[in-house]
Ligand code: SF4
């Protein structure tokens with residue numbers, strides 16, 4: 235039997251099944267131990283995080299009073315670290331060819347009736363222009379695992395194409411990459427291509443369940459998949475994004491696994507994950523979420539977000555358009571810092587939305603609003619939509635980024651950058667209604683920048699964006 239060791243590079247030691255089971259048992263035993271819960275909440279108030287065992291206790295707690303304390307603390311931490319800002323991004327599906335057999339994804343190799351597509355570089359160019367014309371600056375590219383159809387060279391060429399396109403005032407300034415686990419050498423190539431975050435979801439941290447859900451293809455190898463972030467970091471990528479697909483296994487198991495993964499990365503590489511994503515299984519071609527018996531209610535989903543926010547205050551949290559407007563509204567308050575808007579989950583979907591009989595989408599979208607609708611909705615809720623991509627372009631990645639985050643200094647960059655990139659959006663892409671709300675927010679928020687010098691520079695840049703057609707300022 236493997237022993238738990240967060241410093242180990244072996245998957246089954248840093249994500250240790252026994253340690254997770256013990257943590258869940260401990261959480262069950264203590265879910266009404268209010269003295270302990272108070273202690274954990276007090277520790278969490280220091281805003282330096284809590285570990286997977288402590289988080290498991292909070293997640294198991296069902297006491298109304300304690301739960302409202304947990305939610306209030308999550309909201310406070312969200313406010314303290316991220317203010318009212320919400321970073322915007324969009325997924326770009328390059329290819330849905332895939333050799334794997336994942337049971338929850340319609341791209342699995344045995345699905346013979348799904349429409350398979352792979353974008354050519356010309357088609358990518360057209361998709362990127364469509365995304366730029368919506369106002370996007372930050373993309374997450376997605377491709378199935380297929381060494382013949384989607385070799386790494388194809389991904390690298392695609393990244394180059396994406397960065398090269400400057401349509402009108404548009405530009406994609408950060409490309410995050412969500413592709414299958416690969417080698418250190420390939421991660422190094424991705425790093426050299428200038429990627430932002432490397433994203434790879436674990437799907438489930440439970441090895442047995444993982445192997446059942448991935449019966450065929452290279453992804454079947456649990457250890458290779460689970461150790462991918464270590465190889466990515468060895469390859470020089472210091473911003474990595476982890477995630478679990480909630481609904482596949484018990485949510486309490488996944489939350490403990492996610493946090494153990496974060497603790498492992500911090501212990502070994504000195505920097506935890508840049509982001510955590512919390513997707514839930516969705517309906518898609520030949521996928522029925524009801525077939526997975528670990529589905530979670532919206533209330534449980536909100537609890538997961540709140541506990542994660544408390545456990546890893548420095549880690550950005552992402553949700554996609556898998557979630558409805560109502561759910562998104564709730565979890566934004568509790569901890570989510572990044573959302574997608576106007577997304578198409580089909581290959582080539584930004585240029586040509588699919589007809590009913592085509593079906594290259596990875597999942598059905600719940601939030602079908604345009605980016606402009608999402609931006610104005612966010613502002614009406616009191617948020618500041620941000621198209622900022624400054625950190626990685628300024629070399630603020632990995633531990634450099636984390637230390638700025640932990641000291642709170644990053645906020646001096648995030649807030650003015652949010653206002654300047656929002657102003658760009660308002661000038662170039664927004665509807666009149668959105669622009670009206672946005673202009674007021676920027677005026678109101680500029681005066682709140684605490685540092686006088688920064689305030690002055692940001693104000694000048696906003697004038698330049700509005701009156702002199704200048705773009706791409708950043709702190
Ligand atoms: S989840 Fe990824 S690896 Fe699995 S079938 Fe879908 S695209 Fe392929």
Ligand code: SF4
Pocket residue numbers: 321620622623624625626644647648649651
């Ligand atoms: S300044 Fe850095 S941390 Fe802040 S929003 Fe921009 S990229 Fe993100």
